[in-house]
Amino acid sequence: LSLIDRPHCEQRDTDDPLRLCRDRFSLPNGIVYLDGNSLGPLPKTAPGAVRQTVEAEWGEGLISSWNDARWVDLPARAGDLLAPLIGAHPGEVVFGDSTSVSLFKLAAALLASSGKRTKIVSETGNFPTDTYILEGLVRLLGDRHDLIRPPMDEVEAAIDDETALVVLTHVNYRSGAMYPMAKITALCRSKGIPLIWDLCHSAGAVPLDLAGDGVEYAIGCGYKYLNGGPGAPAFTYIRASSQAAFDPVLTGWFSHARPFAFEPDYDPHPSIAKALVGTPPVIALAGLIEGLKTFEDVDTGAIRAKSLALSDLFMALVDQELSGHGFEIVTPRGADKRGSQVSLVHDEGYAIMQYLIARGFIGDYREPGLLRFGLTPLFVRFADVWDCIACLRNAMQTGAWDTPKYRARKAVT
Amino acid sequence: LSLIDRPHCEQRDTDDPLRLCRDRFSLPNGIVYLDGNSLGPLPKTAPGAVRQTVEAEWGEGLISSWNDARWVDLPARAGDLLAPLIGAHPGEVVFGDSTSVSLFKLAAALLASSGKRTKIVSETGNFPTDTYILEGLVRLLGDRHDLIRPPMDEVEAAIDDETALVVLTHVNYRSGAMYPMAKITALCRSKGIPLIWDLCHSAGAVPLDLAGDGVEYAIGCGYKYLNGGPGAPAFTYIRASSQAAFDPVLTGWFSHARPFAFEPDYDPHPSIAKALVGTPPVIALAGLIEGLKTFEDVDTGAIRAKSLALSDLFMALVDQELSGHGFEIVTPRGADKRGSQVSLVHDEGYAIMQYLIARGFIGDYREPGLLRFGLTPLFVRFADVWDCIACLRNAMQTGAWDTPKYRARKAVT
Numbered sequence: 001l002s003l004i005d006r007p008h009c010e011q012r013d014t015d016d017p018l019r020l021c022r023d024r025f026s027l028p029n030g031i032v033y034l035d036g037n038s039l040g041p042l043p044k045t046a047p048g049a050v051r052q053t054v055e056a057e058w059g060e061g062l063i064s065s066w067n068d069a070r071w072v073d074l075p076a077r078a079g080d081l082l083a084p085l086i087g088a089h090p091g092e093v094v095f096g097d098s099t100s101v102s103l104f105k106l107a108a109a110l111l112a113s114s115g116k117r118t119k120i121v122s123e124t125g126n127f128p129t130d131t132y133i134l135e136g137l138v139r140l141l142g143d144r145h146d147l148i149r150p151p152m153d154e155v156e157a158a159i160d161d162e163t164a165l166v167v168l169t170h171v172n173y174r175s176g177a178m179y180p181m182a183k184i185t186a187l188c189r190s191k192g193i194p195l196i197w198d199l200c201h202s203a204g205a206v207p208l209d210l211a212g213d214g215v216e217y218a219i220g221c222g223y224k225y226l227n228g229g230p231g232a233p234a235f236t237y238i239r240a241s242s243q244a245a246f247d248p249v250l251t252g253w254f255s256h257a258r259p260f261a262f263e264p265d266y267d268p269h270p271s272i273a274k275a276l277v278g279t280p281p282v283i284a285l286a287g288l289i290e291g292l293k294t295f296e297d298v299d300t301g302a303i304r305a306k307s308l309a310l311s312d313l314f315m316a317l318v319d320q321e322l323s324g325h326g327f328e329i330v331t332p333r334g335a336d337k338r339g340s341q342v343s344l345v346h347d348e349g350y351a352i353m354q355y356l357i358a359r360g361f362i363g364d365y366r367e368p369g370l371l372r373f374g375l376t377p378l379f380v381r382f383a384d385v386w387d388c389i390a391c392l393r394n395a396m397q398t399g400a401w402d403t404p405k406y407r408a409r410k411a412v413t
Numbered sequence: 414l415s416l417i418d419r420p421h422c423e424q425r426d427t428d429d430p431l432r433l434c435r436d437r438f439s440l441p442n443g444i445v446y447l448d449g450n451s452l453g454p455l456p457k458t459a460p461g462a463v464r465q466t467v468e469a470e471w472g473e474g475l476i477s478s479w480n481d482a483r484w485v486d487l488p489a490r491a492g493d494l495l496a497p498l499i500g501a502h503p504g505e506v507v508f509g510d511s512t513s514v515s516l517f518k519l520a521a522a523l524l525a526s527s528g529k530r531t532k533i534v535s536e537t538g539n540f541p542t543d544t545y546i547l548e549g550l551v552r553l554l555g556d557r558h559d560l561i562r563p564p565m566d567e568v569e570a571a572i573d574d575e576t577a578l579v580v581l582t583h584v585n586y587r588s589g590a591m592y593p594m595a596k597i598t599a600l601c602r603s604k605g606i607p608l609i610w611d612l613c614h615s616a617g618a619v620p621l622d623l624a625g626d627g628v629e630y631a632i633g634c635g636y637k638y639l640n641g642g643p644g645a646p647a648f649t650y651i652r653a654s655s656q657a658a659f660d661p662v663l664t665g666w667f668s669h670a671r672p673f674a675f676e677p678d679y680d681p682h683p684s685i686a687k688a689l690v691g692t693p694p695v696i697a698l699a700g701l702i703e704g705l706k707t708f709e710d711v712d713t714g715a716i717r718a719k720s721l722a723l724s725d726l727f728m729a730l731v732d733q734e735l736s737g738h739g740f741e742i743v744t745p746r747g748a749d750k751r752g753s754q755v756s757l758v759h760d761e762g763y764a765i766m767q768y769l770i771a772r773g774f775i776g777d778y779r780e781p782g783l784l785r786f787g788l789t790p791l792f793v794r795f796a797d798v799w800d801c802i803a804c805l806r807n808a809m810q811t812g813a814w815d816t817p818k819y820r821a822r823k824a825v826t
Contacts, residue, residue, distance in 0.1 A: 026472045035476045042472035050467050051460065054700065058643055059439045059455035063448045063775060067823050071643060098691025100665030101514055112553050124677065129666035129691065132679040136664030140525050141554070149677075223692070230471055230484060230695035251549030252513030253542035262779060264537065264562075266545040278511025278542065279636070282643035284697045287467065362476060366675060410480050 004316060006390075009382040012313075018306050021378040024294045025227075031360040032384040037201060037341050037374030038364055040227030046290040053286035074285040075233075075254075075276055081292040082226070082235055085300060086199065086218075087209035092240055095222060095285060096254070096276050099200060099234040100129045102219040103167070105250040105277065106236065107137055110165050110194040110217070111145070112249055117164035117193075124149040127173045130198055134167060152177060156187060163193045170208075171201035171339030174366055176331040178206065178339050182213040189214055200224060203235070205307060205340035205376070207300040216242040225340070225376060227291030233284055236275040243272060252277035294378060306377035307340040310385055314342045314375060317389040325396040330370070344371045348401070350409070352392070355401035361388045417733060419803075422726070422795040431719050434791040437707045438640075444773040445797040450586075450614060450754050450787030451777055453640030459703040466699035487698040488646075488667075488689055494705040495639070495648055498713060499612065499631075500622035505653055508635060508701060509667070509689050512613060512647040513542045515632040516580070518663040518690065519649065520550055523578050523607040523630070524558070525662055530577035530606075537562040540586045543611055547580060565590060569600060576606045583621075584614035584752030587779055589744040591619065591752050595626040602627055613637060616648070618720060618753035618789070620713040629655040638753070638789060640704030646697055649688040656685060665690035707791060719790035720753040723798060727755045727788060730802040738809040743783070757784045761814070763822070765805070768814035774801045 013019060026042045027033060033041055057069040066072050079093030086093070097105070111120075120138070122131055131149065138145045150158045152172070159166055166188055171178045181197065188195040197218040202208055204225030210218060216239045222232035238246055248268055253259045254276040257267045268274040295303075315329055328345045332338045346352055346369055353365040363373045373388070374380075395401040426432060439455045440446060446454055470482040479485050492506030499506070510518070524533075533551070535544055544562065551558045563571045565585070572579055579601050584591045594610065601608040610631040615621055617638030623631060629652045635645030651659055661681055666672045667689040670680045681687040708716075728742055741758045745751045759765055759782055766778040776786045786801070787793075808814040 026468075028473050028475070031475075033475060039471075039476045041475060042467065047464065047468050047472075050463060050696070054455065054463050054642070055439075055460050058452075059460075060441050062441070062444075062446060062454060063452045063777065064770075065643070097510065097514060098665065098694075100667075100691035101510060101663065104663055104665075104690075108553055128669070128675050128677065131677065132664040132666060132669060135679045136662040139660075140521055140662040229467070230478070231692050231697070233694070234691070247552075249549040249553040250514065250517055251545040252511065252517075253545060254513075256541070256545060262541050264541065264544065266548045277517075278513035278647070279644045281511075281646070281694055281697050283463070283700055284644070284694050287696055357477075364476065 004313070004320060006383060006386045009313070009386040012382040016306065016382070017302055018298065018377055021294070021298060022381070025379050027379060031362055032388055034361065034363045034373040034375065034380065034388065036376035036379070037205070037224050037372065039223055039230060040225060040291060041379065043227055043290040043294045045293065046229065046287050049290045050283060050287050053283055071280070071282050074282060075280045076273065078285055078289050078292060079235060079272065081289060082203065085208070085295055086203055086237065087211050088237055089211060089240060091272055093235050093237045094272050094275050095233045095235045095288060096280055097233060099219060099221050100133050101277070102234045102236045103130055103196065103198065104133050104137060105248065105275065106196050106217050106219060107134060107165060107167060108249045109247055110196070111137065111141065113247060114164035114194070117162055118145045119162045119164055120145050120147045121155065121158050121163055121166045122147065122149050123155055123168055124151050125172055125174060126169050127198065127200065130167060130169060156184065159187055159191065159193065161191060163191065166193055166195040167198065168195070169198040169200065171206065173201055174370055175343050176339045176341040178337055181215065185214050201339050204295065207304045210237060210239070215239065222288050222291070226288070227294050228288035229284065229291065231284070232288045232291065233281055238272055238275055243274070246274065248274050250277050254278060254280065298378070303377045307375060308335050310375035310377065310380055310382065311338065311340065311342050313382060314373060314385050314389070317385065318344065321389050321393045322396065340376060341372055341374045343373070345369045346371060351406040352395065352401045354406040355395050356388070356391060358406070359391050361391055417726070417729060419796060419799045422799040425795040429719065429795070430715055431711065431790055434707070434711060435794070438792050440792060444775055445801055447774065447776045447786040447788065447793065447801065449789035449792070450618070450637055450785065452636055452643060453638060453704060453789070454792065456640055456703045456707050458706065459642065459700050462703045463696060463700050466696055484693070484695045487695060488693045489686065491698055491702050491705060492648060492685065494702060495616065498621070498708055499616050499650065500624050501650055502624060502653060504685055506648050506650045507685050507688050508646045508648045508698060509693055510646060512632060512634050513546050514690070515647045515649045516543055516609065516611065517546050517550060518661065518688065519609050519630050519632060520547060520578060520580060521662045522660055523609070524550065524554065526660060527577035527607070530575055531558045532575045532577055533558050533560045534568065534571050534576055534579045535560065535562050536568055536581055537564050538585055538587060539582050540611065540613065543580060543582060569597065572600055572604065572606065574604060576604065579606055579608040580611065581608070582611040582613065584619065586614055587783055588756050589752045589754040591750055594621070594628065598627050614752050617708065620717045623650060623652070628652065635701050635704070639701070640707050641701035642697065642704065644697070645701045645704065646694055651685055651688055656687070659687065661687050663690050667691060667693065711791070716790045720788060721748050723788040723790065723793055723795065724751065724753065724755050726795060727786060727798050727802070730798065731757065734802050734806045735809065753789060754785055754787045756786070758782045759784060764819040765808065765814045767819040768808050769801070769804060771819070772804050774804055
């Protein structure tokens with residue numbers, strides 16, 4: 001088995017069918033950005049689109065822009081741009097609110113019509129905001145439900161005839177491990193259990209076929225792989241055939257059938273707009289739409305192929321260059337079992353990550369000991385992976401990471 | 414009684430202590446903007462602040478801007494900028510989410526701890542999204558509560574010992590009529606009833622003394638009088654002395670005591686941050702903060718004095734110039750009974766408003782027959798009021814408003 005070297009990585013960049021996509025982003029010089037799974041980078045068209053919305057539409061058009069600039073259509077327009085990336089149809093996705101609120105609005109509505117079943121199944125390693133939201137909802141409903149959080153490999157066994165709702169994050173934010181979506185969706189549907197997929201670490205990173213897999217409900221983040229900007233609105237997906245039965249409980253005026261009639265009583269919109277709540281965040285949506293456009297004319301199969309190739313390379317280089325330095329790869333090796341990130345564990349992970357960041361290799365750190373590297377196919381290069389591992393190897397060989405500067409904790413990591 | 418003429422109005426503009434505030438906004442040439450109660454105009458500093466956030470903080474700083482640009486502080490920083498305008502203290506206000514979601518999070522938490530009382534008192538003329546949200550919440554909680562919506566003048570009598578929650582909009586969005594905040598707050602507190610004030614049409618328009626009036630809970634809009642931009646986040650106020658007892662149910666990760674520790678179980682933040690939910694909308698908050706800064710160094714008493722003077726002038730000119738043309742003023746005449754808008758009713762209100770808009774006088778229309786004119790003291794001039802009424806008088810005298818063009822309905826008005 002021959003060793004991998006930098007020329008090999010450069011050649012793979014030359015051969016990469018997605019190599020031109022990198023030009024769709026404004027990336028600062030001198031950094032290798034491996035945190036697109038936490039905050040996607042700035043699309044080159046976003047500043048202009050935001051400026052147009054702020055200066056022309058708001059500044060000049062003022063209130064008339066609700067009609068003239070079609071602000072009123074932005075949530076569904078963004079949703080329709082996302083739809084092909086996740087295997088959804090037009091009219092099945094809208095953007096608005098945060099991921100947390102979006103999960104609440106689906107979970108609350110589904111529990112309100114769940115009858116006598118009282119068990120809610122999630123996962124012990126789920127992203128915390130998802131379990132916090134479910135805990136709050138259970139309390140609001142009078143502590144009549146049991147929230148069960150088994151480990152990932154015991155989730156399927158926990159789904160039974162007492163289950164009122166299942167909420168799972170498709171790709172784990174820490175390990176990058178991925179659930180078999182079709183299998184679990186089929187299991188839930190066979191038992192008549194509503195299932196919400198959290199796609200925060202999937203949408204834009206792994207191919208999704210919500211239509212083919214029979215998914216009814218999903219939510220996901222706009223600011224990670226979708227490159228929508230910091231705090232961008234999240235999306236809500238409701239399968240077309242499930243929309244009529246969906247009875248919203250977070251019933252703000254933008255979910256009303258006739259919001260601008262200002263009617264005294266609530267009547268849900270017949271479309272996916274029933275998943276909206278309040279006035280759409282216009283400026284944020286303008287930025288988000290440019291993030292979604294970075295996927296224009298990109299085949300989702302090519303995204304997945306490069307994502308797997310980048311992470312295979314990353315793991316191979318960890319094996320080749322970093323053995324004996326105390327790293328463990330926690331991301332599953334199997335291609336069907338992981339998303340688009342590689343996570344390492346190291347006892348000194350925090351300081352090591354701060355060293356990398358200071359050298360321009362931007363990953364992130366999660367307690368305890370987890371170094372996360374997002375391998376986002378639209379802009380990460382094979383040579384970037386080489387350079388990152390080379391920097392890491394050098395740090396471990398010289399001990400340069402082990403200084404008070406890199407051990408000092410920041411508020412947000 | 415001498416007639417009011419345009420030179421009189423011009424003189425009042427010359428004497429206006431707030432006349433220089435108009436320069437804080439980018440207002441298009443050739444229009445008189447009387448819809449700041451629906452969407453405030455663009456502050457001159459907003460494009461630069463948004464550009465800085467998008468291009469430098471997002472584009473260059475990427476994920477590190479959560480620390481380095483203090484994105485994490487934006488919701489509370491915006492809240493502290495608003496506090497003096499509404500008579501709140503620092504640490505009592507945060508911005509995030511929409512008005513609808515903000516109302517839900519307060520109402521849900523307060524009902525969850527309301528014990529056996531089952532009556533919710535609102536108002537028949539309340540802004541629809543408020544009653545929709547309450548309807549949805551009642552349904553989520555199993556239809557155990559009765560939502561009562563008496564007319565404005567019967568609300569006080571409806572508040573009794575069976576009342577679990579009161580939700581009132583301080584200034585009515587249609588008529589501009591204003592509740593006596595101190596009196597109703599005292600009534601509710603004497604009975605131990607939580608009361609949420611919706612300040613959408615108050616904050617930035619009428620002086621508020623939440624501290625002095627004993628208000629415990631309030632929410633309000635960022636994009637109307639506060640000039641925060643289309644779909645700007647709303648604010649949530651919880652009195653400092655009521656924060657410890659407030660137990661959130663919309664428990665997203667940004668309301669957690671240690672959001673970046675990613676702990677498995679929920680523990681509410683000890684501060685007003687417990688009223689946050691998901692990741693803050695960073696770009697929207699950057700614009701909003703510039704809207705809040707348009708009030709810098711402006712005395713709230715001077716705002717109120719000019720607001721009343723503008724609306725007194727408007728109503729006097731309706732009497733003087735428009736009598737016999739079928740208009741009725743529905744805004745209360747008493748200075749302590751109205752906000753910062755004047756509303757007229759006319760059988761042909763829709764077409765008349767479209768005529769005005771086409772002539773550059775931007776008000777808005779609400780069914781049935783209501784013409785709304787926002788009189789926002791930071792940029793509306795006394796001569797603007799004269800010109801608007803003169804245009805209206807001319808339209809009525811010539812019948813120029815009565816064409817198919819102005820009768821044609823738009824999607825959003």
